[in-house]
Each structure stands twice: as structure tokens, then as C-alpha cells.
Amino acid sequence: MTLGASFRIALRAMAANPLRSLLTALGVIIGVGAVIAMVAIGQGARRAVTDQVQALGSNLLTVFAGQAQIARIVRGDAVQTLNIEDAEEIQKAVSGVTGISAEYSRQAQVVFRAENVISQISGVTPQFQEVRNFRPARGEFFTEAEMRSRAKVAVVGKTVADRLFPDTEPIGQRIKIRGITFTVIGVMEEKGATSFTDRDDIVFVPLTTAQRRLFGVTHVRTIHVQVASAQEMPAAQEALTELLRQRHRLAPHQDDDFTVRSQADILQTFTSVSQTMTVLLGGIAAVSLIVGGIGIMNIMLVSVTERTREIGIRMAVGARRRDIMLQFLVESVALSVGGGLIGIGVGVLGSRLITRFAGWSTLLSLQAVLLAFAFAVAVGVFFGLYPAQRAARLDPIVALRHE
Amino acid sequence: MSLITVRNVEKIYRMDGVEVHALRGISLAIEPGEFVAIMGPSGSGKSTCMNILGCLDRPTAGTYLLDGTDVTTLGDEALARLRNRRLGFVFQSYNLLPRTPAIENVELPLVYAGAVDRRARARAALDSVGLGARAGHLPTQLSGGEQQRVAIARALVNSPAIILADEPTGNLDSSTAGEIMGLLDRLSQQGITIILVTHEADIAAHARRHVLFRDGRIVSDEPARSRTVVAQGPAQR
């Protein structure tokens, strides 16, 4: 018997009981859908992080105050080891450095008339624009002179502008941060939101203003260092580390009191985290596929019992054991393939809905779709094998006499 | 050489330690083109004998030569092939596949034979039993007699040497039974060997040889006495 003939028999058997076929395939549908959606979430998170890190600017080294743990950056003012002089010295003494941006950021309330928002207040230097590749869309950024004079000027991010000034022109308005009045001189270009942060929910003020007028500190939290080319990164990182150790008077046995990370480091950390997450989520989803396979096996066993007489008839007119085997195997594979195809639809649709309603970015990968589908087919073969074997081993006479 | 040669065939069923001697050593030779009726009381071993002749079951002891080949030595695959190419079955309860149109039921042996011109041959077989117009009908849409005619078309579609019919008219009224026997008569005239189980004398009268079973043994085996009386079929009754 040909595969085509087996396939037609299988389709007829499935069509005879459409609801049962659908319910049988449901496990595989959910399994395949879950694998696809879970992997899409994991991959989406990874891409979001990648985008975010790349948006920092190119060939960037980031110096954090204190010893940062993997994927965890010390927040708050517990560590005050970096200051603006460190930044200036790095620019002067380390070769290959084309720009630095020292930053001190903290959450604070921003008030405009009756409106107020809690937003991130970032004290930065004018160089920030080049180093981080983030510029005002309208108005302007503050100048070196404003920086030196601790001017009370602010450049707001798109989100803040939209919330505080829904129908007024932001530029020229006066806003209050921690009781101090600032003049808005610009609105930043839109960077967009990622899974984790809204990069437009931010207000930029001169670093000196942030340190002295707003928060009363003298240190900075991060220094972004732009290097001329990727090739110069390792040397720059080494020189920078040596320089800071000297400036901080660290003895050879003492650990660094700062952490230098390149984009590659940060990417790698997040990538490995999200990779683990993807594998974990995909693995859990794969378990549901196996459960789906057991559902198929169960129904196929029922089907073999119900159709014992049919098997007897087929054997009486000349079906060989392997013809019977093939027939039932094709049927279970057809169930799992059908379930797999519907599951792909469910997974793709599910990913879209997750993005739409939960706001998580998802990334469909062809690999995950193919893998889930192949797994579904394998499940159909594996769990169809035993029932098919049982059908094929029936004795023709016993099968024919079956009621 | 005979088409069928059965020597000292025994069949013992063992169930839960109880042995049932369904056949206690039967010997039989059937020549090509014969029309044989197997008769005898219920439980005398007729169906058991038919199943063995039809290669659906294996004897416990004895030999069975079909076309000179000892069938008892063949494997499952070879037996399936024999059932497919050399034998056609007609059962009392028709045994058509449910939810499957008549034409596809008739096609079934051809599917397993891997034949190419399946549809045309199945249609020709259906036409020959007078059901060409009902090809698309499901078994549930056909009367008992029509279902049995579809079953006969299925039995002959692969041009078998032998047709085995185990009480083919058992579920039918007498006039419908007459139509079925008319079909078997015609097949017999075409040279197909027919072995028929029945316990009705007027059905058996269509055959030219009567084999009588009792308690798993053949107690008589003789030519039919008055073939001419019933040869014209049930119209006379």
C-alpha cells in the first residue's frame, strides 16, 4: 500500500470524528504554540537588550563606581569612588579616547504647574550627545558655559514632554525639580521604549547642576568613554584601569573600586541570561508537547480497539501487518502534524498578542518554529508506534470476530 | 494436482486451559472449478475449516496444500499475499468497512495489491453484481442483499482462484438469498472455484458436491444428487 492511500485512510478516520481529532491534537497544538511563543519572548528580550546596549553608542567603555556583580550594577550612593576629575583625566591621558560622558542620575519629581511626573534626572556633560549618540530634536542642549555656571536649564525626553506639556510648547517653560526652577531649553529625540525601560522618560540637566544644586554630591555614578575604534578598545580599557587605580591609590593587592565594561561584556552577560531563559521556557513548553503525545497515544489505542473489526477486514482482503502498522502510524503522525500546524498559528498569534497586550517585545525565530514542528512530528511517530504495533499484531480471525 | 489438498488437519482451541477440538483430522481435495457446499450442524467446525482454507487461521496439525504449496509453512506476509491474490471472502455479516462508499470497499483488495487501475476494475466488479449505479453509496445506505453483493464484488475484484463464502445468505430473506446464489452460480460457470458453507438444503443444492461435517469430522462427501431441480434458482420455490 502506498503512503498516499494510508494518508487518505487517516484523513477519513480523523474526519469521521472531527471533535475528537481536534481534542486529541490539542496537546500538541498547545505544546507547539507554547514552544514558539516562549522562545519568541526569550529572543525578543535578548534583542531588546541588544538594541539598548547598541543604542548607547559605538565603541563605548562604561565605568561604574564600585565592584559591579554580574548583570547587577550597584545603585545609590553607597559607592562614591568616581568623580568628574577621573573623567577629565581619562580623556587627557588615555590614548584612543575620543570622548567621555560622566553621569549622575537619580529619580526625582518634576513639576509643571498642576502636572507632575517622577522621572529620571540625568546630570551629564555636553559631550553626552556625541558619546551616547542622543541629541535634542528641538531646541538645544546645554553648553560648556552653562555646565560651568551650574545653569538651571533642562532638556526633557519625549515621554516627559508629552506628559508635562500635552498642549503647550515645552521650550521656554519653567519646571520645578526638587523645588528648584529650571528652564526647558530642548526636547530630546525619541529613542523608544524597550522591555525594561522607557529611554524617553528622562530629564537632562548639567552634571554640575545635578551634583551641587539638586542632589548635593560630588561623585558621579558612571563614566562613558568613547574610543576611536574597536581595535583600540582593549588597550584603552587597560590604560584606563591602570590610570584609575593610580588615581584612587589602590595597592596591588587591592581590588578595583570601579568596574569597566565594554558593550561586548554587557551584551554577553545579557545574552547568556536570556539564552538560559529561552532554553528554560522552551524546555517547559516541550514538556507539554510530550503530554500532547501521550494524549495521541491514548486516543490511538482507543481507536485501534474500536476499529479492530476493520483491521480484521483489511487483513482478510490482503493487508500485511506492515500495511496496518503504516495506516495507524500515518494517522497519529497526521494528528500531530495537523496539531503542529495549528500550533504554529497559535504560537505566532500568541506572540503577537503578548506584544500587543503585555508590551513585551517578541521575536519569532524560524528555527524555533521548525524545531517545534519537527518535535511534534517526532512525538506523533514515537507515541503512535505502540498503538500501531498493537494493531498490526492482531490475529485476523480474532479481529474479524471482534464486536 | 488438486487446487486444494487438506490432509489430517486438526484445530484445537485452547482457552483458559480448556481444549476445544474444533477439527479432529479432516482430509479433503478440491479440484479447480468445483462448487462445494459444506454443511453440518452448528459448532461442527465448518467456519474453522473455512478460516484455515482461507489462510486466515493455521491448523494445529496436518497439512494444507494450496496450488501445491504447503501453506502451513508460510509466513504472515506470504499468507496475506495469498488472501489478496488467490482468495476472495464472503462473510455472513458482509463485513464492509463502515463510512466507506461501496466503490472504495470493492477497491480495498486492489489497494493492498498495489494495482494501478483500481477505480476502473472496482467499477467493473460493481457493474458485474449489478450495483454500478450505487458506487458512491455507504453501507448504511444499502440493503442487506446489496451489501452482500458489494462484498461479492470485493471478493472477485482481484480475480481470485477461489471464493470462500461462509453462510453468505444467512442474514438474508429467501428471494434475496436467491439473487446472491444466482451470482455465485454465474461465478462458478466462469470457472472460479467456490466453497460455500450453509445449513439450508436449497442453498446447498446450487453446489455440485456436498461435504457434511459433524463434531469436527467429515462424515460424508458426495456429489449433489438433484442439481437440475434447483438449478433454475429460487423462482421455483
Ligand SMILES: Nc1ncnc2c1ncn2[C@@H]1O[C@H](COP(=O)(O)OP(=O)(O)O)[C@@H](O)[C@H]1O
Ligand atoms: N476462537 C475460538 N476459541 C475457542 N473455541 C472456538 C473458537 N472458534 C470456534 N470455537 C469452537 O470450535 C467449534 C467449531 O466452531 P465453528 O467452526 O465456528 O463451527 P460452525 O461454523 O460449524 O458452527 C465450536 O465448538 C466452537 O465453540
Ligand SMILES: [Mg+2]
Ligand atoms: Mg460458522
